[in-house]
Amino acid sequence: xxxxxxxxxxxxxxxxxxxLYILIARYNMVKKMIGLSIFQTSIFFLYITMSKVExxxxxxxxxxxxxxxxxxxxxxxxxxxxxVGVATTAVALALTVRVYEAYGTIEEDEIRAANAAxxxx
Amino acid sequence: xxxxxRQRHRVLQVVTRLLVPFVLMFGLYVQFHGDxxxxxxxxxxxxxxxxxILYGLIFGLxxxxxxxxxxxxxxxxxxxxxxxxxxxxxxMMLGGNLLDYDALAHDPLHGQHWGIFxxxxxxxxxxxxxxxxxxxxxxxxx
Amino acid sequence: MMDQLxxxxxxxxxxxxxxxxxxxxPVWSWAFATLVSVLTFLVSVALLLQVSDGSIIRYSxxxxxxxxxxxxxxxxxxxxxxxxxxxxxxxxxVYAYESIKRSxxxxxxxxxxxxxxLCITGLIGIVITGDAFNVFVFxxxxxxxxxxxxxxxxxxxxxxxxxxxxxxxxxxxxxxxIGIGFLYAATGTLNMVDLAARIPDTESPRAVLVAFxxxxxxxxxxxxxxPLHGWLLNAYHHAPVAVTAFLAGTAxxxxxxxxxxxxxxxxxxxxxxxxxxxxxxxxxxxxxxFLSMSLVAIYQTDLRRMLAYSSVAQIGYxxxxxxxxxxxxLTAAVVHIFNHGMVKTTLFMAVGCILYRTxxxxxxxxxxxxxxxPFTSTAFILAGLGxxxxxxxxxxxxxxxxxxxxxxxxxxIAAGLILLSSVMAVAYIGRVIYLILFRESxxxxxxxxxxxxxxxxxxxxMYSLLALSLYFGIFGGQSLxxxxxxxxxxxxxxx
Numbered sequence: 098x099x100x101x102x103x104x105x106x107x108x109x110x111x112x113x114x115x116x117l118y119i120l121i122a123r124y125n126m127v128k129k130m131i132g133l134s135i136f137q138t139s140i141f142f143l144y145i146t147m148s149k150v151e152x153x154x155x156x157x158x159x160x161x162x163x164x165x166x167x168x169x170x171x172x173x174x175x176x177x178x179x180x181v182g183v184a185t186t187a188v189a190l191a192l193t194v195r196v197y198e199a200y201g202t203i204e205e206d207e208i209r210a211a212n213a214a215x216x217x218x
Numbered sequence: 219x220x221x222x223x224r225q226r227h228r229v230l231q232v233v234t235r236l237l238v239p240f241v242l243m244f245g246l247y248v249q250f251h252g253d254x255x256x257x258x259x260x261x262x263x264x265x266x267x268x269x270x271i272l273y274g275l276i277f278g279l280x281x282x283x284x285x286x287x288x289x290x291x292x293x294x295x296x297x298x299x300x301x302x303x304x305x306x307x308x309x310m311m312l313g314g315n316l317l318d319y320d321a322l323a324h325d326p327l328h329g330q331h332w333g334i335f336x337x338x339x340x341x342x343x344x345x346x347x348x349x350x351x352x353x354x355x356x357x358x359x360x
Numbered sequence: 361m362m363d364q365l366x367x368x369x370x371x372x373x374x375x376x377x378x379x380x381x382x383x384x385x386p387v388w389s390w391a392f393a394t395l396v397s398v399l400t401f402l403v404s405v406a407l408l409l410q411v412s413d414g415s416i417i418r419y420s421x422x423x424x425x426x427x428x429x430x431x432x433x434x435x436x437x438x439x440x441x442x443x444x445x446x447x448x449x450x451x452x453x454v455y456a457y458e459s460i461k462r463s464x465x466x467x468x469x470x471x472x473x474x475x476x477x478l479c480i481t482g483l484i485g486i487v488i489t490g491d492a493f494n495v496f497v498f499x500x501x502x503x504x505x506x507x508x509x510x511x512x513x514x515x516x517x518x519x520x521x522x523x524x525x526x527x528x529x530x531x532x533x534x535x536x537x538i539g540i541g542f543l544y545a546a547t548g549t550l551n552m553v554d555l556a557a558r559i560p561d562t563e564s565p566r567a568v569l570v571a572f573x574x575x576x577x578x579x580x581x582x583x584x585x586x587p588l589h590g591w592l593l594n595a596y597h598h599a600p601v602a603v604t605a606f607l608a609g610t611a612x613x614x615x616x617x618x619x620x621x622x623x624x625x626x627x628x629x630x631x632x633x634x635x636x637x638x639x640x641x642x643x644x645x646x647x648x649x650f651l652s653m654s655l656v657a658i659y660q661t662d663l664r665r666m667l668a669y670s671s672v673a674q675i676g677y678x679x680x681x682x683x684x685x686x687x688x689x690l691t692a693a694v695v696h697i698f699n700h701g702m703v704k705t706t707l708f709m710a711v712g713c714i715l716y717r718t719x720x721x722x723x724x725x726x727x728x729x730x731x732x733x734p735f736t737s738t739a740f741i742l743a744g745l746g747x748x749x750x751x752x753x754x755x756x757x758x759x760x761x762x763x764x765x766x767x768x769x770x771x772x773i774a775a776g777l778i779l780l781s782s783v784m785a786v787a788y789i790g791r792v793i794y795l796i797l798f799r800e801s802x803x804x805x806x807x808x809x810x811x812x813x814x815x816x817x818x819x820x821x822m823y824s825l826l827a828l829s830l831y832f833g834i835f836g837g838q839s840l841x842x843x844x845x846x847x848x849x850x851x852x853x854x855x
Contacts, residue, residue: 117531120531126523133527133530133531136531136534140534140537140541143541147544147545157255157256170544171541174493176260177493177497178496180260181496181497181500181533184500184504185500185504185530187352188504188507188526189523189526190356192507192519192522194356194359195511195519196519196523199516199519208520212517212520293382295378295381296378296379297378299378300375300378300379303378304375306367306371307375310367314423315364315367315419315422315423316367316371316419316421316422317421318421318423319422320423
């Protein structure tokens with residue numbers, strides 16, 4: 098089996114795992130968002146890789162039947178997913194700003210401690 | 219956001235003044251040439267917004283807000299979505315399905331052209347407004 | 361115009377949302393949102409009537425026929441779920457006015473109602489679309505607006521709850537996105553009917569398997585099925601209570617619908633449950649869910665948190681029904697989706713009424729609430745009995761069907777465990793009912809005298825939903841026959 102031929106998919110896997118790891122292992126909310134963004138980017142990459150056609154060009158309609166196109170549909174789908182990703186990041190960062198205003202920290206363990214202290218009081 | 223004294227960053231200010239019109243122009247090109255080549259509302263909206271964001275970074279939030287006040291942005295955001303959705307409603311009223319652009323003109327080709335034009339314009343307006351207001355929102359914090 | 365109803369179902373709230381941004385007035389934006397929600401509800405009633413004879417509506421957007429274009433696919437099952445979403449949204453919106461007026465600064469009301477309309481756009485869109493990628497898009501529309509709605513909670517912990525839900529929800533949605541990508545790679549189509557036709561003879565069964573796993577995990581997160589339910593507790597606890605009432609009745613139910621649709625219609629019953637033993641994944645999770653969560657609910661001191669745990673347990677019942685993959689089991693699941701949606705929304709609305717007057721939902725200080733807020737207390741007690749599954753309530757119908765489905769299948773132990781979990785439900789609901797009805801207040805009398813009944817605009821929606829759930833309890837045969845034909849449609853797959 099040609100392992101290097103699947104180069105792109107290896108990159109996808111590495112990025113995906115790195116993103117998930119950051120998401121799980123870090124307490125800082127901004128770092129969590131970085132992890133989530135890397136994770137989402139790896140999915141975009143997966144879609145784009147899938148749509149690649151050997152020797153294909155940009156899918157612009159011309160009157161030459163011999164031209165090979167890349168599959169445009171995954172690109173369009175991923176454009177939507179990128180916009181969704183931007184929106185998610187924006188909402189998350191807005192929440193982070195408000196959490197910082199409310200708690201004075203964006204470390205989740207410190208927030209948990211603050212909540213626990215509030216509960217006891 | 220700190221507002222820098224005007225004497226410093228002279229180079230940046232001059233370059234920005236020169237760049238902004240071209241960025242806006244390129245945004246419009248990507249928007250309206252999207253029918254024939256790569257481009258479209260999302261990309262154009264973001265490019266258009268970067269002009270305002272660049273201006274805001276160099277000249278400060280106050281001056282940018284005078285050019286494009288947040289209240290206008292709110293209108294634009296809603297207007298873009300309404301333009302998109304309105305196109306859908308108009309096609310439904312003209313007897314087609316939702317977003318069936320063929321119904322917009324007698325010639326289906328023209329109908330498709332007008333439909334995609336309106337929809338992409340709506341997308342572009344909303345994306346610009348959302349991007350700039352995101353910048354305002356985060357930049358105005360301390 | 362009747363042909364355009366499927367489009368209107370989604371377009372009404374979608375157009376309504378930006379108009380509310382332009383309106384900006386706190387009262388008018390509420391009135392307008394309610395109007396839009398009522399219209400959406402009427403459209404879903406009309407759609408359900410159109411498909412109630414078993415016919416199917418396929419509406420191609422932009423006039424592009426499926427599988428090339430995107431289509432809305434409406435049959436008995438999803439017309440019913442759309443009706444549930446728009447109905448609960450309407451009822452809770454009427455209720456929300458007073459509750460939100462008290463808890464939210466009036467300059468932000470319009471944002472709240474705009475987010476609400478976007479949320480129902482997303483939820484209804486997920487339900488009626490026939491395109492796999494559209495499911496993801498609508499899912500994100502509803503999720504993003506849900507994060508926003510949760511963050512409107514008055515407590516600062518609402519922000520953290522919203523952020524946690526955002527992280528987990530995005531991971532879940534991303535998993536669904538990966539799954540859809542692999543499905544497309546394996547079959548070359550995104551239309552759900554077309555997918556169902558092409559999956560059996562795909563050239564790359566392994567890609568389908570990967571897609572199946574990713575979609576399952578993603579949807580398990582979104583539907584808050586047992587080990588992946590962590591986001592739900594804090595979100596339900598700290599969100600504005602009107603939002604909780606709405607989400608408890610709709611959001612997880614819509615995810616469960618997608619789960620059912622994918623397993624039974626797209627992948628096929630044979631593939632999901634025959635080849636991949638999905639029931640051995642779902643059933644243990646479901647049993648663990650209702651046992652452990654009912655147990656934990658007994659020890660909660662906050663009413664909202666108790667009901668949140670109970671929600672996870674009730675989702676466990678629904679999943680048990682799904683994992684049976686038989687006609688009776690699926691009927692029980694479908695009927696419980698509806699019954700639990702109504703009952704839990706009523707309960708959270710009652711909690712909202714208590715919060716409205718007392719400012720907290722601390723269980724030990726609810727004593728003798730009956731004498732102070734008789735209508736709210738009665739509603740809570742009746743809905744609580746429905747949650748336990750006392751005969752003549754909606755909960756009884758679905759639990760009875762579920763238990764008979766389990767016995768039919770020879771899984772008597774699981775049926776016994778459901779009874780055990782119901783006993784625990786008696787414990788946690790019964791405890792609250794006891795406090796409300798009988799207990800004399802201990803210690804110095806808290807300033808209880810001022811409590812009055814809540815405004816009529818909160819009571820009427822609560823009681824109308826309660827009456828509906830009681831109706832479906834007393835005349836259980838009707839809802840069972842409707843759910844039975846829905847289950848039949850699901851098991852048959854796409855025609």
